[in-house]
Every structure is written in C-alpha cells, then in structure tokens.
Amino acid sequence: MSHAHFSLGPGTYAVPMSLHAENRRRLCDRLRARGVAPGAVVLLQGGEQRCEYDTDREELFKQESFFQWAFGVKEPGFFGAIEVGSGRSWLFAPRLPAEWAVWMGAIHPPEHFRALYEVEEVRFVDELAAVLAKLDAKPLLRLRGRNTDSGSWAEPAGFEGIEKFATDDEVLHPEMVECRVIKTAAEIELLAWVNEVSSAAHVAVMKKVRPGLSEYHLEADFLHHVYANGGCRFSAYTCICGCGPNSATLHYGHAGAPNDRVLRDGELFLNDSGAEYHGYASDITCSYPVNGRFTAEQRMVYEAVLAANRAVQAAMKPGVAWPDMHRLAERTILQHLLRGGLLRGEVDAMMAARVPYLFMPHGLGHLMGLDVHDVGGYPAGIERSTELGLKSLRCGRPLEAGMVITVEPGVYFVDALLEPALGDPKLKPFLVEDVVRRFRGFGGVRIEDDVLVTPTGSRNLTNVPREVDDIERVMAEGRRAAEPVLA
Ligand code: GLY
Ligand code: MN
Ligand code: MN
Numbered sequence: 001m002s003h004a005h006f007s008l009g010p011g012t013y014a015v016p017m018s019l020h021a022e023n024r025r026r027l028c029d030r031l032r033a034r035g036v037a038p039g040a041v042v043l044l045q046g047g048e049q050r051c052e053y054d055t056d057r058e059e060l061f062k063q064e065s066f067f068q069w070a071f072g073v074k075e076p077g078f079f080g081a082i083e084v085g086s087g088r089s090w091l092f093a094p095r096l097p098a099e100w101a102v103w104m105g106a107i108h109p110p111e112h113f114r115a116l117y118e119v120e121e122v123r124f125v126d127e128l129a130a131v132l133a134k135l136d137a138k139p140l141l142r143l144r145g146r147n148t149d150s151g152s153w154a155e156p157a158g159f160e161g162i163e164k165f166a167t168d169d170e171v172l173h174p175e176m177v178e179c180r181v182i183k184t185a186a187e188i189e190l191l192a193w194v195n196e197v198s199s200a201a202h203v204a205v206m207k208k209v210r211p212g213l214s215e216y217h218l219e220a221d222f223l224h225h226v227y228a229n230g231g232c233r234f235s236a237y238t239c240i241c242g243c244g245p246n247s248a249t250l251h252y253g254h255a256g257a258p259n260d261r262v263l264r265d266g267e268l269f270l271n272d273s274g275a276e277y278h279g280y281a282s283d284i285t286c287s288y289p290v291n292g293r294f295t296a297e298q299r300m301v302y303e304a305v306l307a308a309n310r311a312v313q314a315a316m317k318p319g320v321a322w323p324d325m326h327r328l329a330e331r332t333i334l335q336h337l338l339r340g341g342l343l344r345g346e347v348d349a350m351m352a353a354r355v356p357y358l359f360m361p362h363g364l365g366h367l368m369g370l371d372v373h374d375v376g377g378y379p380a381g382i383e384r385s386t387e388l389g390l391k392s393l394r395c396g397r398p399l400e401a402g403m404v405i406t407v408e409p410g411v412y413f414v415d416a417l418l419e420p421a422l423g424d425p426k427l428k429p430f431l432v433e434d435v436v437r438r439f440r441g442f443g444g445v446r447i448e449d450d451v452l453v454t455p456t457g458s459r460n461l462t463n464v465p466r467e468v469d470d471i472e473r474v475m476a477e478g479r480r481a482a483e484p485v486l487a
Contacts, residue, residue: 004118006072006278008231013193015278017118019186020072021089023179027070028087030175031141038085041137042172044070045157046078062234065370066143066154068279069180071117079128079157080119083135089119092128129161139166145173148378149366149394174379180369181376182402187369188452190280191404195450195461197230198275198282202464206471207478209269211290215241215259218271226275236281236372240272243290247443248412250362263290268298268443274372281372283406284462285448292475294468301411302445304336306466308409309447312364316451316458322395322405323385326364329409330356330389337411342439345430354388355430358417363393365406368450374404403453404461412444 005014027042047064051057061076071080077094091114096107110122123131132140142156156169183191201222208221219239226232241259242252247270253259263269267290274282287305289298308329315328334350337343337359343350350356367374377395378384385391395405418436421427449462465471 004116006074008233011229012231013190013277015072015190016186017072017116019184019190020070021118022184022186023069024071024082024089025087026184027176027179028082028084030179031084031171034171034175036084036141036171037138038083039136039138040084040141040168041132041135041139042070042080042082042084043132043137043140043142043157044080044082046071046073046080047076049076060233063279065279065375066176066180069176069370071119072278073113073117077125079125079159081128081132081135081137083137084141089121090131091117091119091122092125092131093122095124095126125159128159129164132165137165139168141172142167142169143172143176144169145177147375148384149373177375178379180374181367182400183369183404183452184402187280188402188404190278191282191369191450191452192461194230194232194275194277194280194282195284196463197226197232197277198273198284199463200229201225201275202271202273202284202286203474205271205273206286206288206465206474207481209263209288209290209475210292210479210482211263211265213263215243215246215253215261215263215269218269219253219259219273222271222273230275230277232275232277234276236274236276236283240270240285242443243267243269245441245443246270247287247445248414250412265291266295268445270444270446272446272448276372279370281368281370281374282450282462283368283372283408283448284450284464285408285410285446286464286471287445287447288471288475292479293472297439297442298445299468300336300340301439301442302447302468304333304340305409305411305445305447307336308332309407309449309466312407312409313449313451313458313460316399316407316453317456318401318453319398321398322364323390323393325407326390326393327351329364330360333360333409333411341435342432343430344432350430353426353430355427357389358421358427358431359411359413360409361389361392361412361414361417362408362410363389363395365408365448365451366394368404368406399453401453401455405451405453406448407451408446408448410444410446412446413439413442414444415440 004017007014046067079092081090114122219241240253243263244267270287272285452459
C-alpha cells in the first residue's frame with residue numbers, strides 16, 4: 001500500500017488519502033448500522049468546471065464538499081461510487097479529448113488517479129452505467145438534502161441511463177451529514193494546521209496595522225501570508241476587514257463595500273479572515289485599535305466580548321446545548337455593559353426583552369469543517385428558535401466530542417438597531433441613552449476562535465493574542481520592527 005497524499009510541496013501540509021478512506025469506511029459502517037443492504041452503492045457526483053457568465057473564462061475549480069470529504073479529488077467532472085457492504089470504492093474520471101493536452105497539460109490515465117486517490121478502481125465516466133450494472137447495485141444511494149444555513153439543495157448524481165437503476169434519495173444525506181459533523185483525528189490535525197496558518201497570518205497583519213493604510217492592504221497581507229506560507233490558495237470566505245463604523249457591518253467586504261476605507265487613528269479594526277487547505281476551513285476574527293493602544297471605551301467593550309468568548313469555551317463539553325452557550329455569551333455581555341454604564345436594570349429582564357440582540361444580532365457560532373458554515377447544525381428533530389438573536393444560530397444541537405465549532409461573540413453599535421430601540425417603550429428603559437449615543441460610530445468588536453469539542457471539554461485551535469496587554473505588546477513589536485534604523 002502506498003501512502004498517497006495531497007500537498008502543495010515543501011512547507012505545506014501533506015494530507016494523507018487515508019483521511020478519505022477512513023471517511024468512506026465510517027459512512028459504510030453507519031449506513032449498515034441503519035440497516036442499508038450490503039448491495040447498496042453510494043453514488044456521488046463531484047463538482048463541474050464552471051465559467052463566468054456566458055464567457056469561456058474558467059473559474060478556479062473548487063471541489064464540492066461532500067465529494068471532497070469522501071474522495072479528496074481536486075479535478076472537476078468526476079463521479080465516485082462506494083459499495084456499502086464491502087466498502088470497495090471506484091472513481092470515474094472524465095474522458096478528455098486529445099486536444100486537452102495542448103492547452104491544459106498531460107492527460108492522465110486511470111492508473112494515475114488510482115494511485116493518487118487510493119481507491120480500488122478508476123474507470124471513465126462513460127463506463128459508469130456499465131460498471132454499476134455489472135455490480136448489480138441495489139439500490140443506488142444518491143445525495144439529496146437541504147443545507148440548513150442556505151436553504152439550498154444538494155442535488156442527486158445523474159448520468160445517462162440512470163433510469164434503469166433503483167435509486168434511494170432519502171437515506172444518504174442525513175447519514176453523510178452526521179459523519180461530517182464529527183471530525184476524525186486526521187481531520188482535526190488538518191483543521192488545526194490550517195488554523196495555525198491563519199493564526200500566524202492574523203498576527204502578521206496585527207503587526208502591520210496603522211493609520212493611513214487601507215482596509216484592503218490588510219486583506220492583501222492576510223491572503224498573501226496564508227498562500228506564501230501555507231500553500232492556501234483559497235480563503236474559506238471573503239475577508240471582512242473593517243475599520244471604524246465598518247467593523248459593525250457583519251458581512252462587510254462584499255463587492256459593494258470592498259474593504260476600501262482608510263484606517264484612522266483612534267478607530268477599531270476588525271479582521272475576520274480564514275484560510276482553507278484541501279477544502280478544510282478556518283474562521284478567525286481579531287479586533288484591535290488601529291493605533292495599537294486601546295482607549296478606555298474600546299477596552300471595556302473588548303473585555304465584555306472576551307469574557308463572553310472565554311466563559312463559553314470554559315463551559316463547552318459534550319451534552320451542552322449550543323443555544324445555552326449563546327445565552328451564556330449574551331448574559332456575560334449584558335453584565336459587562338451594565339458595569340460599563342450602557343445599560344440599567346435586571347439581566348433576566350433584559351434577556352426576556354431580547355436586549356442582547358441589540359448589541360449582538362448574530363448567532364454565537366457555527367459548525368466548521370469542509371465548509372466554513374458546515375453542515376449538520378439542525379438535524380431532524382432539532383428546531384430553530386424564533387427568538388431574536390437565537391434564530392440566527394446556525395447550530396441548535398447539543399455538543400458532541402469531535403465537533404469543531406466557532407465561538408464568536410461580538411458587541412456592535414448599529415444605528416439601525418439602536419435608534420428604533422431608543423424609541424421602543426419595552427427596550428428604552430434598559431438603555432442609558434446618552435451613553436449609548438456616545439458610542440455611535442464606534443463600530444464593533446468580534447472575537448472568533450475555532451474550537452474542538454473534546455470528551456471532557458474543549459480545545460481552542462486558534463492561537464492569536466487575545467488579552468489587551470498581549471495585543472498592545474504585539475502591535476508595539478510590529479511598530480518597532482517597521483521603524484527605520486538610524487545610523
Ligand atoms: N466569517 C464568517 C463567519 O464568521 O461566520
Ligand atoms: Mn468569521
Ligand atoms: Mn464564523
């Protein structure tokens with residue numbers, strides 16, 4: 001047995017293909033335990049090469065996540081099959097025209113892919129129907145199911161002649177989702193490595209931030225750092241690099257607001273950026289002052305968010321319901337904002353009136369793995385809350401060992417939420433109006449870590465300075481390193 005792996009070469013991570021073999025094995029075990037017949041065959045369709053709009057400009061291909069989880073194939077146009085009883089696996093490669101070699105490089109034979117991906121057999125896509133017929137696959141298990149974050153559907157594999165086969169489009173999706181929710185040791189090691197790469201890039205950016213730079217300079221630095229130092233060609237999502245009031249815009253950095261503001265002295269900067277490697281994500285947010293020194297107000301808000309982040313990580317363990325962690329973060333934030341003079345009244349009454357939503361309108365965190373917002377947050381039987389704030393949680397289930405989930409509390413000053421609240425008789429009594437108004441334009445603070453649930457608690461995979469003193473020290477180091485050396 002060879003030990004094939006994916007890597008971008010020296011200095012990057014070598015992902016063993018045994019990671020995917022183990023995933024396939026776990027899937028078959030799970031399906032058999034659910035009573036699926038040993039003659040059933042899982043049929044998956046990989047992603048297709050896409051072009052921009054009506055042009056021939058090819059987008060850089062990224063594999064579909066379920067297919068990546070099962071096979072780790074980096075090329076488009078593949079199918080994969082796994083026999084449930086034996087675990088035997090096939091890949092089906094597209095048969096490329098001879099001209100392909102002129103424009104794209106060598107056309108690899110099936111044996112190349114067999115050695116690369118360590119499946120039992122590789123054939124061409126045009127042989128798929130014949131191979132499955134010979135196998136007497138009964139039934140073909142296809143992937144059909146709704147993503148509980150986007151509402152979009154995973155569509156089942158299709159090929160010419162599929163109508164001749166018995167198919168089952170119900171059983172596979174929930175079982176495969178459950179497999180993806182619990183990470184193996186090999187997946188955890190990979191996720192931890194991507195997190196280290198992203199953490200180092202965050203520190204490098206932290207050392208460079210200063211007034212006069214544009215937000216996109218920091219986005220560029222982050223992306224360069226993770227690619228040049230880790231071979232991370234993709235980021236897990238569009239970088240959110242907001243200074244001043246932009247730090248309160250949760251999904252800032254989109255095409256209409258492309259990280260293009262100039263950083264000013266006295267403002268906060270929020271960097272929510274994460275690299276991806278072999279499809280596996282990271283998702284980290286750091287918030288700190290542009291000039292390297294927290295003001296008293298910035299420190300108060302920052303420490304409220306940090307206390308919430310730390311309280312959640314200390315309470316996390318198998319069996320704890322994630323919505324309870326959201327509430328814990330909210331309570332912690334309320335207690336700090338009370339002490340900080342922004343609020344008045346009883347915490348319980350504020351919780352009931354949904355005051356925390358005014359400052360943290362998003363969910364506490366989400367499962368993470370191949371997708372940054374990973375599948376599995378709401379399996380059958382777990383309902384999404386309708387309460388403000390909690391309804392934005394992407395995960396409603398109890399924690400289990402092997403889950404990786406983000407812990408990302410925040411406090412933001414959003415006029416669109418606070419102004420109506422100051423005129424709402426149910427909310428107004430809790431808000432100290434003149435102090436709240438003083439924070440207009442402050443922006444926001446988010447502190448986001450990627451955390452593994454262990455059998456006894458949790459382990460933070462993210463490694464960046466978090467305490468105020470540590471951030472100020474690291475930023476000061478960056479400033480000293482950038483100073484010209486005088487003769
Ligand atoms: N960066 C997206 C998120 O934090 O969920
Ligand atoms: Mn994030
Ligand atoms: Mn996140």
